[in-house]
Amino acid sequence: MHFEKVAIVGVGLIGGSFSLALKEKKLCGRVVGTGRSAANMKAALARGAIDAIEADAVAAVRDADLVLIAAPVAQFEKIFLAIGPHLGTECLVMDAGSTKRDVVSAAKKGLGGKISQFVPAHPIAGAEKSGAAAASADLFRGRRLVLTPLKENREKDVKTIADLWTAIGARVSRMTPEEHDGVFAAVSHLPHLLAYALVDDISARPDAPRLFCYAAGGFRDFTRIASSHPEMWRDICMANSDRLLAELRLFEKKLKTIGAMLEKGDAAALEKLFGDARLARERWLKGEYE
Amino acid sequence: MHFEKVAIVGVGLIGGSFSLALKEKKLCGRVVGTGRSAANMKAALARGAIDAIEADAVAAVRDADLVLIAAPVAQFEKIFLAIGPHLGTECLVMDAGSTKRDVVSAAKKGLGGKISQFVPAHPIAGAEKSGAAAASADLFRGRRLVLTPLKENREKDVKTIADLWTAIGARVSRMTPEEHDGVFAAVSHLPHLLAYALVDDISARPDAPRLFCYAAGGFRDFTRIASSHPEMWRDICMANSDRLLAELRLFEKKLKTIGAMLEKGDAAALEKLFGDARLARERWLKGEYE
Numbered sequence: 013m014h015f016e017k018v019a020i021v022g023v024g025l026i027g028g029s030f031s032l033a034l035k036e037k038k039l040c041g042r043v044v045g046t047g048r049s050a051a052n053m054k055a056a057l058a059r060g061a062i063d064a065i066e067a068d069a070v071a072a073v074r075d076a077d078l079v080l081i082a083a084p085v086a087q088f089e090k091i092f093l094a095i096g097p098h099l100g101t102e103c104l105v106m107d108a109g110s111t112k113r114d115v116v117s118a119a120k121k122g123l124g125g126k127i128s129q130f131v132p133a134h135p136i137a138g139a140e141k142s143g144a145a146a147a148s149a150d151l152f153r154g155r156r157l158v159l160t161p162l163k164e165n166r167e168k169d170v171k172t173i174a175d176l177w178t179a180i181g182a183r184v185s186r187m188t189p190e191e192h193d194g195v196f197a198a199v200s201h202l203p204h205l206l207a208y209a210l211v212d213d214i215s216a217r218p219d220a221p222r223l224f225c226y227a228a229g230g231f232r233d234f235t236r237i238a239s240s241h242p243e244m245w246r247d248i249c250m251a252n253s254d255r256l257l258a259e260l261r262l263f264e265k266k267l268k269t270i271g272a273m274l275e276k277g278d279a280a281a282l283e284k285l286f287g288d289a290r291l292a293r294e295r296w297l298k299g300e301y302e
Numbered sequence: 303m304h305f306e307k308v309a310i311v312g313v314g315l316i317g318g319s320f321s322l323a324l325k326e327k328k329l330c331g332r333v334v335g336t337g338r339s340a341a342n343m344k345a346a347l348a349r350g351a352i353d354a355i356e357a358d359a360v361a362a363v364r365d366a367d368l369v370l371i372a373a374p375v376a377q378f379e380k381i382f383l384a385i386g387p388h389l390g391t392e393c394l395v396m397d398a399g400s401t402k403r404d405v406v407s408a409a410k411k412g413l414g415g416k417i418s419q420f421v422p423a424h425p426i427a428g429a430e431k432s433g434a435a436a437a438s439a440d441l442f443r444g445r446r447l448v449l450t451p452l453k454e455n456r457e458k459d460v461k462t463i464a465d466l467w468t469a470i471g472a473r474v475s476r477m478t479p480e481e482h483d484g485v486f487a488a489v490s491h492l493p494h495l496l497a498y499a500l501v502d503d504i505s506a507r508p509d510a511p512r513l514f515c516y517a518a519g520g521f522r523d524f525t526r527i528a529s530s531h532p533e534m535w536r537d538i539c540m541a542n543s544d545r546l547l548a549e550l551r552l553f554e555k556k557l558k559t560i561g562a563m564l565e566k567g568d569a570a571a572l573e574k575l576f577g578d579a580r581l582a583r584e585r586w587l588k589g590e591y592e
Contacts, residue, residue: 215579
């Protein structure tokens, strides 16, 4: 398994880390990158995450045998449409998008007859840091990587992509794009929305400075993901809005239930809920759900 | 400033850490403790957090010149009623409760004419760990300590308590019990409720194992406070239910607003909210609100 020329479209935390990991494992020859921010691309070059900066995605994918699209998901359709005609017939394409149904639909539109070359992928390795400067060859080590293969894919190509991510330390699993978007609406997209909502709720008040003054470690950890990239999360929320709304409705129902416990002074019900939640979290931390 | 005999009622994370810190700074002679769990009390003794275990609060406070009540807040009234008649006239009493209006009311009921000896205190040093085994002399270093003095207090006593917490590293400030409960409903009690709610929301589903399987670092940090002590948080939520409900309503309104943005596909509004929240959090982390 070796790729002569790898093209990274969007060399941020994920794209840059992927490239560094490939290089560390000697799984690739040359890596070229392209992206919107000149400063970030220079940082990527300086870090050795890429060997050359290309002006656009079309120039980047020329003669590539592997392409990773790691831009915010709202840009995918434009990117697929641009690169489609320029992909070699043996070139494999994958993405790192946090949503999958929209990405697959954009790929079908943009790649047309070359759709079989595209294997949708989602590395579960977000961080509140972004940009090539934060990239690290270790980012995917021990982290999950979800593939949502298409019926058009050749199994051998899916296996190549799976082996590639395994080689750089990821734990690869497969599901459908629909399953994927449901799962991540619950365990990732909703928590991000809630963290943003809480910080916004507090920061918009006249006494925000005093409130922040007394916010401590619990608040810091709870809101860590509210330091995530706003554009990236806008795109994720928009692309997965139906599943995210469904999760939001479930959560609102849960809050209604808890509000009623508070109103009725039902201390026993509240303690049971807290205890159940703590226990479930402990089981999760112990790896009982792996 | 030196206390010959200190009594700790409830020698958990907070009570144990307070005692260890006093000993480290040589601010006390003997420390005795009492608590409900024999195993925990033995751990406290083994760690050197206390020098002796007393059978109950009444025995513990006899001849003490400083008492710290660090039990779950629902037990305070019973404790104050029990110790009231046995407090020496020069003995100072303080607590470590996370709510203040209820604590003050319980103290007034229980201490009667000795209410001037009680200085309400709240160290902002929670952790998802609990028990004497997790105690540390460093727990309060750099952390905030809020005093909510009573009009009955002598200023000299309030100053003694403030100096004591300052000596073990805390940053002391003052507010009224009402202000306190409003501030902490927003920045502490609501986030705890939301974290518990999210874990419970997910763990109650038939596909919980698979969902947890894909929960990653963001989820872990967001829900860290859902590993907090259920009984302690039941008591806090009950004691401060009016302010907490008010915060919950505000948050539900915020979620309605965000839900409408998702429904309308208002990507710009969502991105602005995310960006504003991230900026506010960054300013907070930089200490701009201190």
